[in-house]
Amino acid sequence: MSTPKIGIAIAAPSGRAPDNDALLAGVRRLEQQGYLVHNYYDDDQRFQRFGGTDEWRLAQLNAAAADPAVQVVIALRGSYGMSRLLPMIDFHKMADSGKLFVGYSDFTAFQMPLLKQTGRVSFGGPMICDDFIRAEPVEYTLNQFWDCLRGPVHQVRGTVGEGGSDNPLVNVSGKLWGGNLAMLVSLLGTAYFQALNDGICFIEDISEHPYRIERMVLQLLYAGVLDRQQALVLGDFSGYKLNAMDNGYDFETMLAYLRSRLPIPVLTGLPFGHIKERATLPYGGLAHLVSSERGFDLTISDYPTL
Helix, strand or coil: CCCCCCEEEEECCCECCCCHHHHHHHHHHHHHCCCEEEECCCHHHCECCECCCHHHHHHHHHHHHHCCCCCEEEECCCCCCHHHHHHHCCHHHHHHCCCEEEECHHHHHHHHHHHHHHCCCEEECCCHHHHHCCCCCCHHHHHHHHHHHHCCCEEEEEECCCCCCCCCCCEEEEEEEEEEHHHHHHHCCCCCCCCCCCEEEEEECCCCCHHHHHHHHHHHHHCCCHHHEEEEEECCCCCCCCCHHHCCCCHHHHHHHHHHHCCCCEEECCCCCCCCCCCCEEECCEEEEEEECCEEEEEEECCCCC
């Protein structure tokens, strides 16, 4: 008896495809690799910067969740748009579908309320654009993804490169949560926000100047979120530009300040964010974090698998 194909649904709850021809070529490659692909994105339905009107993007998400041939729902891309859909999403229907939902960046706004309202774990991981449509796939990113989804235990190694800051020594366990920093702060104070007590919080962002990163982290601190965590783990924060007005205030200076202010350990080196080599992280899984001065091991269990 042949092994059933893994069904992958593509939905665009946020941005539209930058290159539809590349998307279609990527879909063909996935099909040639033996996956059953259900593409609910229609480039003819794109609207402004979005993958369709709010109603159409919601319809994509609902159709993907309802498709009995699908096991994994992967967001087309991030950008912006999920915030518009939050009041219209039936998160219990999403959870009851049994699908494994995957994405990062703007998709953080889906993952947090899904876990808060239903307890369902999702996955911070690759998106169709551009992780699955690259002419030259990134082996680390895809191996992390499929290894994680097969489970039952997933491991991520974090390292601090040359010139990086030393990590504190920690050995802690807690539920893993977090995501894109700007999205977390945008949900703070709303009915969709949830900080997991005694959790391990991970954050990342793109094109945010160090002072903006500091400001958002301080907002989480002042809101009483971070003092309830076991640790704060930083992913990638690239894409910003320093200028003459910074006068020596760079990422490392900002990091040192945060470490002096936060009541929890702050670690760097998580391979997660807007980068090519990206780990997959079960959002809400049980994590064990063990670090040294130059890196850490993150072991995650207790999450749904294929």
